[in-house]
Amino acid sequence: MSAYIVGGGRPLEGSVEVHGAKNSVLPILAACLLAPEECVVHSCPDLSDVTASLDILRHLGCRAERQGDTVVVDASGPTGCDVPDALMREMRSSVIFLGAVLGRMGEAKLCTPGGCELGPRPIDLHLAAIRAMGGSIEERGGGLHCTGPLHGADVVLSIPSVGATENIMLAAVAAKGTTTITNAAREPEIVDLQTFLRQLGADVRGAGSSVIVVRGGKRLHGGEHRVMGDRIVAATYLAAAASAGGQVEVTGVDYRHLSTVTSVLSEAGCVVKSGPDRVYLRSAPLRGVRPVRTAPYPGFPTDAQAPLMAALAKSGGCTVFVENMFESRYRHVDELARMGADIHVEGRVAVVYGVPALHGAQVQATDLRGGAALVVAALGAEGESRITGLHHIDRGYQDLVGDLTLMGADIRRE
Secondary structure (H helix, E strand, C coil): CCCEEEECCCCEEEEEECCECHHHHHHHHHHHHHCCCEEEEECCCCCHHHHHHHHHHHHCCCEEEEECCEEEEECCCCCCCECCHHHHCCCHHHHHHHHHHHHHHCEEEEECCCCCCCCCCCCHHHHHHHHHCCCEEEEECCEEEEECCCECCEEECCCCCHHHHHHHHHHHHHCEEEEEEECCCCCHHHHHHHHHHHHCCCEEECECECEEEEEECCCCCCEEEECCECHHHHHHHHHHHHHHCEEEEEECCCHHHHHHHHHHHHHCCCEEEEECCEEEEECCCCECCCCEEECCCCCECHHHHHHHHHHHCCCECEEEEECCCCCCCCCCHHHHHHCCCEEEEECCEEEEECCCCCECCEEECCCHHHHHHHHHHHHCCECEEEEECHHHHCCCCCCHHHHHHHCCCEEEEC
16 A cells, blocks of 8 residues: 655655646547547646546547646547446546547547546536536436437526536537526636637637627637646645744746635745745744635635645634535544644534644545645644555646655655
């Protein structure tokens, strides 16, 4: 079993560039299926979720090759419309292929997706939108059989779901007519997907706002795109520096996408300075902050909640976290307690009572961001920690050990 061995108490120093965003590249890879020519995607991180996406594309009959951090996808002649159970269960985001496969092939067969167990994340919004666009969906035995053709429609989302917004965009590009998505998710990754789709010749407008308009049925072609930097990886490294001490510069990310995270770190006592594509942080003794409430963008990102909580576990004072996005997003709390953290959970609320010091321990990652939180805590703890469950962390961090080592951390994988 693989494990991180982390020696705590060593301040971080230096600069590190983040890789392409996991939450951006996955829908972009699905979008490659819509173009009948070659697509080139740069800054494509080498993550297990990306590997699963490329395997799905190959299963569907596409050519998908990696050359360093560049992926080339040729979907000129896809032959399949089904995604087998084994591939779907590799990642929750695999449902993003529903709109693309149905739009390109006129038929899609998928099963219930997998990924981190963060509580119920129903795909009802995805299915309701497909039905509104004229698709027929048969649900049987944990599988979905969807058939077209699709047409434009007015889709109003009850919540601004990122996955549903992306799936509707992909399906709408291939549908005849105009689709309007109201109460759409506003995340930067949605804007990145729109940029790529426009590179392919699609007519998509409004990403970044709550209303997105897609004029479907346009003739598409190949395209080239560079994936935006991963703001959650950047937030993790900033939290790591806040926990371990020192000063770091994180580059390759738009500082505006991190504003809610950096404002909390500033309130906690860190010195934060931002430039067009970088964020600098100098640590200081941490203090408790006002309640942190996760919310859809531009609110505080749920994916950054766990790493920030790990850093504030060693603060002076008390901080309240309110998790509004997922029901089971505090699974890392019990593991942090093994390291000496004092955190009390009641439903969606977690109260962090800062302690003077954390100590090394054997802990296990139970989900992606919770695993990153354990690394953040271990870097600031006294003594050595052993972290297992690395397959969760591998879903979202390309080279966590390499990046942290570059900044002077004592961490290795064995």
